[in-house]
Amino acid sequence: MKICVYGAGAVGGYLGAKLAMAGADVSLIARGAHLEAMKRDGLRLVSGGETTTIPVRATDDPAELGPQDHVIVTMKAHSAPPVAASMAPLLAGGGAVTMAVNGVPWWYFHGIGGPLEGRRIAAVDPGDAQWTHIGPRNTLGCVVYVAADTPAPGVIGHGGGNRFLLGEPAGGTSPRIEALSAALTAAGLDAPVRPDIRQDVWTKLWGNLSFNPVSALTGATLAQLGAHDGARAVIRAMMIEAQAIGEKLGVAFPVSVDERLAGGAKVGAHKSSMLQDFEKGRPMEIGAILTAVQELGRATETPTPVIDMVQGLVDLRDLTNTGRI
Template sequence: MRICVVGAGAIGGLLAAKLHQAGEAVSVIARGPHLAAIKANGLTLIEDNGQEIVSRIHATDRIAEAGKQDLVILGMKAHQVAAIVGDLKHLYDHDTVVLTAQNGIPWWYFFKQEGPHANTVLQSVDPGGTVGKNLPIDRVIASVVYPAAEIIAPGTIKHIEGNRFSLSEIDNSETSRIKAISETFKQAGFKAPVVSDIRAELWTKLWGNLSFNPVSALTHATLEDLCRYPLTRALVADMMREAQSVGEALGIRFRIPIEKRIAGGEAVGKHKTSMLQDIEAGRAVEADALIGSVIELGRLMDVPTPHLDTAYALVKLLSQTIINQNGQLRITSA
């Protein structure tokens, strides 16, 4: 299968390396020192068992150079998609599909869905509808990303834990193409079930992202530490309750209790969330997809979200301050 990973960061790089090792024809779109390192030395993946794999993968910063693909994986953060979506047409063959691998509420959430909100554009994740206008909805398939990984040096990805990518058509239909992609992922060593209710699964993952990420970014605490500190554990639970109220107003059934979801985050250990990694690296954070989108949905469904509102305001200002100052914020040992 011809596969192009657009955005070969932590998760995109993990996918690219594993799929390449499984024999797929993989190319990656990257930039800056990360791209230079991949071109010079290959893409290095340090697996969760410590094994190091180096993949010599075609890498470029120009989407048009990658050629026609069977599968395009969008591996960048949600707020980065609009900038590149117009160029994706260079990758399309007749049956090319585009897998969205972003955290948070996706831009397509109300597409291919019946009800009063069908085809509603969420401004928090797709301002002006740019992505929806430029990415044909019939090409899109969904994923829920569970692995944790980090870029520990340019060209080097460290897999922390987890290997599940839940896959689905966005209308939950069972098609030959989703089965083929599931099998391709499984051959690369991932758990890749085709799920029957992708939106419910999105909310289960988002439950953790919308609470753990901003609290981690604001406190510089790891998952284990913020879950074990009573005050932040209580705050995380309050944020999850608000999100659950929003999700349930949209017809979502939450299958596990809040305490079990928090325990799952705690079990990951001393892992820095992606939002904290971004703060330390001086990158813009995914606040809109992870928190702003739920706040927008809360407004749509007339559900109050005071704890989420507060966390969103704080982490957005922190991110803006770091970007405006061209700085980084990291706690180091004295």
């Protein structure tokens, strides 16, 4: 089975390293200095205090790799639509695309049934680029729980976690997703096939859509946010609004708002991924994590006044931080 990891940065590099170490036929798509370092020196994985150097096949040109059985996209959500068309050589044989990307997935309304079936989400797929060039029928869902970074080009620092929850958008299982689960499991990853991947999407999204933007606006860690009455009130209100949306879409939340809030705060002195991107001057994943939830609110006729206010502020902060306004 041929597997391509598209966007082999922190999470994708970790995934690619684990697959390569297990002997899988895996290729990585990356760019810039990170790509050049992997070509020259191999991919170095720092995990558990040990450094392992793994020879990998890496390129920035999908046409070099040919058709794949599975393409796993591990990019930032806003980086995926512009490259959707370039995946054509990888998908020529009818392979599946697994979207291991944060936030609301662009395929969310495929296979959901009811009046919202087939609805597009502009915040994560402007111009329907992924819907058109990848196609929801070719897509698998994935929710990732991995802490990783790229401290230097060609180097992946693994801080913990190895979960890649997999799911068919229409639910249930299939030979293609079972094969992918088996390949990831053989690489030492926790990759179960979930009966309803949307439940897992919301479990992670619930915390990300609230903690992440507030942390980016304040510069606070998760522990600091949880300890501050004002910030905690804003986060709680955002969670309540999001829960109302999710429940209208058939999602059953496994814990209460207050339990989820407390769980986020217990993570400790951790900077959210959105805050980390802000501090590095990178565009933040606002569209998939926050703006898309606004769209789901409109689709379900659910008011989102607090989410709307925070989205407006963090969007402006992102524009000024990256010099786009």
